[in-house]
Structures are given as C-alpha cells and as structure tokens.
Amino acid sequence: MSIYPLIPFPAHAGITGFESPAAQYAKAGLSLDELLILHPSTTWIGVAKGDSMIGEGIFDGDLLIVDRDIIAENNSVIVARLNGEFVCKILDKNRRMLLSSNEKYQAVPIHEYDEFSVEGVVIRSIRMLHKTVAVGHWQCTP
Numbered sequence: 001m002s003i004y005p006l007i008p009f010p011a012h013a014g015i016t017g018f019e020s021p022a023a024q025y026a027k028a029g030l031s032l033d034e035l036l037i038l039h040p041s042t043t044w045i046g047v048a049k050g051d052s053m054i055g056e057g058i059f060d061g062d063l064l065i066v067d068r069d070i071i072a073e074n075n076s077v078i079v080a081r082l083n084g085e086f087v088c089k090i091l092d093k094n095r096r097m098l099l100s101s102n103e104k105y106q107a108v109p110i111h112e113y114d115e116f117s118v119e120g121v122v123i124r125s126i127r128m129l130h131k132t133v134a135v136g137h138w139q140c141t142p
Contacts, residue, residue, distance in 0.1 A: 036124050042069040044120065046079055046086065053077070053088055055101025058125045064088060066120035077122040082108070083115050088122065 037043045048062040056077055058064065066079045074093040079086060082098070089098035089108070098108040110116050 036065055036126075037067075038123060039067055039069040042120075043067050043123075046088075048088055048125065052100035052102050052105045053090075056090070058088065058101075058122070059127065061128055063126040063128060064122050065124040065126070067123045068120040070121040070123065072118045072121050079119045079122060081115070081117050081119055082110070086119070091118070 033040060044066050046064045046066055048058050048060060048064055050060055053059075058077070064079065070076075072078050072091050072093075074091065076091050077088065078091045079088050080091075080098065081087075087098060087108075089100060092099050092107070095107075096110045098110065100107070
C-alpha cells in the first residue's frame with residue numbers, strides 16, 4: 001500500500017504588522033494516513049465497481065479503504081473473495097449470506113463448497129469527483 005505524504009495546509013491571513021492568529025498553525029499539516037487509516041500495515045485500497053452498495057453510500061468508482069485487522073461482525077460492510085472474485089457486500093453471519101444494499105440484487109448464499117474468504121472490513125469510502133487518477137485494477141464487483 002502506498003503511504004500518502006503529509007499535505008501542507010498553510011494558513012496565512014495576508015495582513016502585515018501584527019502576527020496572524022493562524023500563524024501558529026502555518027506549519028501544521030493534514031495527514032491523510034492519520035485521518036483515514038487505523039492500521040497502516042493491514043490496510044489496502046480497492047475500487048468499487050457497480051451499484052449494488054449504493055444504499056451504503058458506495059458508488060461505482062469510489063475508493064474503498066479496507067482494513068484486514070478489524071474482525072468482520074454481523075452486518076459489517078466487507079470486501080470478500082468469493083470463488084475467485086472480489087465482492088463488496090454486507091456480511092450476514094447468521095444466515096451465511098452476502099447482502100447488497102440495492103434492491104435490484106439478490107442475497108448471495110455462502111455455501112460450504114464455495115471458496116470464500118473475508119479480505120477485510122470497509123472502513124471508509126472516498127468519492128472520486130475528478131476521475132483522472134489511475135487507481136489500478138483492484139475492483140470489487142456487485
């Protein structure tokens with residue numbers, strides 16, 4: 001996983017003579033790592049594909065921050081590998097099913113013969129408003 005650099009966030013009032021009250025914050029920065037990532041060594045980023053999770057606010061093209069250190073509980077939004085394909089779904093542990101948050105999609109039962117593994121819990125989604133950044137090929141399908 002790439003680590004985002006500290007983004008300088010300078011604050012200057014543009015007034016001369018007296019020091020700005022914001023001067024003490026001029027050297028402060030905003031770290032996206034600290035803001036968005038809980039466990040850097042066990043976190044990865046994927047790209048959502050499809051509309052099956054729109055009820056959870058996850059849309060096609062969103063970046064998903066996925067943490068492998070968090071234990072998936074009932075109704076957690078997860079990224080899983082199901083029969084060789086990455087999927088982003090709601091985990092229903094009680095009924096052993098993967099649920100969508102869009103009524104257009106049926107629940108997917110997890111059978112004993114399925115190859116299934118939870119790859120992590122989705123802790124954040126980031127909407128890419130200007131889609132000029134290449135984000136790779138890791139996509140989670142509906």
